[in-house]
Amino acid sequence: MTPPRKKKMNLKQRYALMTRGLDWETSYQKMDDVFPYDTFEGIKITDWSKWEDPFRLTMDAYWKYQGEKERKLYAVLDSFAQNNGQQGISDARYVNAIKLFLTGVTPLEYQAHRHFAHLGRHIRGVGPRVAAQMQSLDELRHAQTQIHTISHYNKYFDGFAEFPHMHDRVWYLSVPKSFFDDACSAGPFEFFTAISFAFEYVLTNLLFVPFMSGAAYNGDLATVTFGFSAQSDEARHMTLGIEVIKFMLEQHPDNLPIVQKWVDKWFWRGHKVLGLVAMMMDYMLPKRIMSWKEAWEIYFTEAGGALFEDLSRYGLRVPKYADIATDEAEHISHQNWAIFYQYTQAAGFHTWLPNDEELDWLSEKCPNTFDKYYRPRFEMWREMEAKGERFYNNALPQLCQTCQIPMGYTEPGDPTKIGFRSSVYKDERYHFCSQGCKDIFDDEPEKFSQAWLLVHQIFQGNCGGADLSDVLKWYHMDQGIDNMDYTGSPDQKQWDAWQAARKKVAG
Amino acid sequence: MLANIDEEWREMIVKYLIPLRHYEWGANMNACAVSDAGYGAALTSAMIFTTGDRLGIAQILSRIGIVLSEGDAELLGRAKQAWMEADAWQGVRKAIEDSLVEKDWFEVLLAQFLVMDGMVYPLVYKHFDTAGQKHGAAALSILCEFMVDWSAEHNRWVDAVVKTAVKESDENRVLLSDWYGKWRSIMSEALQPQAAMVLGDGGEAVLNEVCEQLDARASKLGLTL
Ligand SMILES: [Fe+2]
Ligand SMILES: [Fe+2]
Ligand SMILES: [Zn+2]
Numbered sequence: 001m002t003p004p005r006k007k008k009m010n011l012k013q014r015y016a017l018m019t020r021g022l023d024w025e026t027s028y029q030k031m032d033d034v035f036p037y038d039t040f041e042g043i044k045i046t047d048w049s050k051w052e053d054p055f056r057l058t059m060d061a062y063w064k065y066q067g068e069k070e071r072k073l074y075a076v077l078d079s080f081a082q083n084n085g086q087q088g089i090s091d092a093r094y095v096n097a098i099k100l101f102l103t104g105v106t107p108l109e110y111q112a113h114r115h116f117a118h119l120g121r122h123i124r125g126v127g128p129r130v131a132a133q134m135q136s137l138d139e140l141r142h143a144q145t146q147i148h149t150i151s152h153y154n155k156y157f158d159g160f161a162e163f164p165h166m167h168d169r170v171w172y173l174s175v176p177k178s179f180f181d182d183a184c185s186a187g188p189f190e191f192f193t194a195i196s197f198a199f200e201y202v203l204t205n206l207l208f209v210p211f212m213s214g215a216a217y218n219g220d221l222a223t224v225t226f227g228f229s230a231q232s233d234e235a236r237h238m239t240l241g242i243e244v245i246k247f248m249l250e251q252h253p254d255n256l257p258i259v260q261k262w263v264d265k266w267f268w269r270g271h272k273v274l275g276l277v278a279m280m281m282d283y284m285l286p287k288r289i290m291s292w293k294e295a296w297e298i299y300f301t302e303a304g305g306a307l308f309e310d311l312s313r314y315g316l317r318v319p320k321y322a323d324i325a326t327d328e329a330e331h332i333s334h335q336n337w338a339i340f341y342q343y344t345q346a347a348g349f350h351t352w353l354p355n356d357e358e359l360d361w362l363s364e365k366c367p368n369t370f371d372k373y374y375r376p377r378f379e380m381w382r383e384m385e386a387k388g389e390r391f392y393n394n395a396l397p398q399l400c401q402t403c404q405i406p407m408g409y410t411e412p413g414d415p416t417k418i419g420f421r422s423s424v425y426k427d428e429r430y431h432f433c434s435q436g437c438k439d440i441f442d443d444e445p446e447k448f449s450q451a452w453l454l455v456h457q458i459f460q461g462n463c464g465g466a467d468l469s470d471v472l473k474w475y476h477m478d479q480g481i482d483n484m485d486y487t488g489s490p491d492q493k494q495w496d497a498w499q500a501a502r503k504k505v506a507g
Numbered sequence: 508m509l510a511n512i513d514e515e516w517r518e519m520i521v522k523y524l525i526p527l528r529h530y531e532w533g534a535n536m537n538a539c540a541v542s543d544a545g546y547g548a549a550l551t552s553a554m555i556f557t558t559g560d561r562l563g564i565a566q567i568l569s570r571i572g573i574v575l576s577e578g579d580a581e582l583l584g585r586a587k588q589a590w591m592e593a594d595a596w597q598g599v600r601k602a603i604e605d606s607l608v609e610k611d612w613f614e615v616l617l618a619q620f621l622v623m624d625g626m627v628y629p630l631v632y633k634h635f636d637t638a639g640q641k642h643g644a645a646a647l648s649i650l651c652e653f654m655v656d657w658s659a660e661h662n663r664w665v666d667a668v669v670k671t672a673v674k675e676s677d678e679n680r681v682l683l684s685d686w687y688g689k690w691r692s693i694m695s696e697a698l699q700p701q702a703a704m705v706l707g708d709g710g711e712a713v714l715n716e717v718c719e720q721l722d723a724r725a726s727k728l729g730l731t732l
Contacts, residue, residue, distance in 0.1 A: 013580070017569055024587070059560075134559070
């Protein structure tokens with residue numbers, strides 16, 4: 001008689017053995033001591049085994065795919081360098097968008113790597129723990145490939161060389177930095193909600209689609225390539241984000257109010273950080289793809305609307321102040337670019353005023369606001385420039401205690417009035433750019449009252465001195481090279497020389 | 508491929524090798540802990556790659572278990588039971604669990620990657636593997652080749668890290684030597700039943716040899732024994 005045939009395992013069972021099957025209930029040490037961080041936030045997980053793995057990637061497959069991808073990436077980069085790809089971009093002004101990305105976003109990839117390692121060690125459920133470990137690897141690779149790609153631009157353009165140093169010090173870089181520091185100093189479930197869900201699921205298309213199509217439109221093949229290489233990883237990150245949210249909501253009804261509060265908070269924080277991307281899309285791309293307002297409509301109003309419709313069955317509602325953020329989509333880029341124009345002397349990239357054609361494009365894209373509130377200001381600044389009286393703002397701005405952006409935003413419904421809010425905590429008054437930022441502070445005043453705000457630090461004498469030149473030195477920015485207007489910059493001279501040489505050859 | 512292994516040794520593999528997938532999972536957690544809490548990209552970046560490598564090794568061991576089990580989970584279940592309950596494994600499991608609650612990330616690094624791995628890898632992938640050759644286990648050596656190559660490479664990194672830290676100051680040397688002594692004695696005891704189970708009477712001598720070689724490596728790194 002032949003022995004009974006063994007039952008073959010399906011993929012799901014096999015994957016379970018390769019991951020959660022490795023885990024055990026510790027007995028020489030208490031599980032709560034082995035996993036000390038996953039309960040204090042109040043999120044109740046009654047049964048981790050209910051977690052459904054959204055993807056099944058074993059390590060050998062991971063190394064194989066990533067290795068192949070990276071080989072292709074480096075081949076493209078080599079040919080970009082050999083063919084002087086930097087000369088084939090639309091215009092050298094474009095490079096300033098890349099400067100903002102490398103100094104502002106790439107360090108966040110690295111922070112994401114560090115903190116997903118925290119989750120990869122400390123989340124009790126093996127499914128999300130393994131997913132977090134792989135994401136930690138992904139984010140480290142993203143930081144590395146971005147630095148590698150962008151290092152080529154550093155050979156020809158200013159403003160790149162000191163990116164990690166600048167990330168820790170420069171006023172506008174403290175906006176993305178403090179956003180991530182906030183997430184990394186929160187508990188693991190809040191971090192998942194902040195980064196995996198709010199940032200990578202809800203808002204990611206507003207960062208990566210504009211950025212990558214902007215790069216493609218403007219002839220920046222190097223950036224397009226690292227974008228594509230990250231895309232398959234991002235698909236995994238997004239699924240992790242949505243699955244964690246659903247899992248928390250399915251596990252216990254007490255989780256809903258906690259998750260809702262985090263969704264509200266991180267939506268608002270993300271909206272403010274993305275104001276930098278809005279500015280990039282509306283002002284910094286020599287060849288435009290779509291306006292920030294259009295991107296917001298497609299990727300938040302429509303896609304986000306459908307998402308929250310779907311999540312309503314768990315009781316989750318659209319983030320608080322989504323309506324205000326939507327109204328601001330026709331304001332935020334103009335207000336931000338105006339801030340950078342006024343403070344160009346302290347920025348690590350170049351600024352400029354939009355030309356006639358660009359002004360008309362902005363009028364067309366923001367018909368409700370641009371001609372009425374913003375065009376006159378840019379035209380006035382243009383006249384001042386013509387008279388040799390270019391406007392610089394030499395006063396240090398007040399910063400929002402929560403988002404750290406200079407308080408230049410206006411009241412909802414009244415674009416002629418700057419929006420101020422404040423709260424008193426332990427006898428000190430703190431200032432905010434908006435009700436959203438005030439609410440966040442009021443919920444965690446002990447945390448946000450400790451925020452590192454550059455302007456305060458300058459006044460306290462912690463930034464190299466009191467003069468602009470002292471602070472620039474402390475930033476590692478070279479006066480007249482890394483900062484100020486594009487017109488007259490070494491970047492421009494270099495670019496014009498390339499164009500002249502081309503004409504000669506074509507001549 | 509594994510069909511040539513005799514019945515008796517197959518049983519032995521389930522006892523000594525397959526439970527190590529849980530040891531690897533512990534090492535994965537420890538690498539991830541160092542990547543999380545450590546200071547300096549030279550250490551933390553390397554440790555997240557190690558995190559992935561140790562999960563990969565745990566998965567290689569799991570696949571070996573599934574193949575030996577002709578496609579089902581039965582042997583993995585028995586190996587897990589051994590990890591949880593068999594006397595021979597309790598010392599190692601306790602050492603791993605103790606390392607998981609250790610708060611000093613450098614002690615975790617030293618305990619896991621210098622001491623525990625420094626004994627487990629040569630004992631299992633060299634000495635136990637050699638013993639298996641008499642039982643037709645040549646194919647198993649091929650399946651474990653990755654672990655041998657991987658640890659040779661990883662040890663160079665571990666040695667460089669420990670050496671640098673020892674050189675930094677006398678206080679470092681004293682502290683690291685202390686930790687080394689503590690984990691060395693825990694592990695040399697924990698592995699005795701393993702060595703006896705697989706190598707019988709010869710086990711003790713082999714384990715002593717493994718410990719001596721690790722001591723020699725540690726002295727070279729500047730640790731005081
Ligand atoms: Fe990333
Ligand atoms: Fe990501
Ligand atoms: Zn604010």
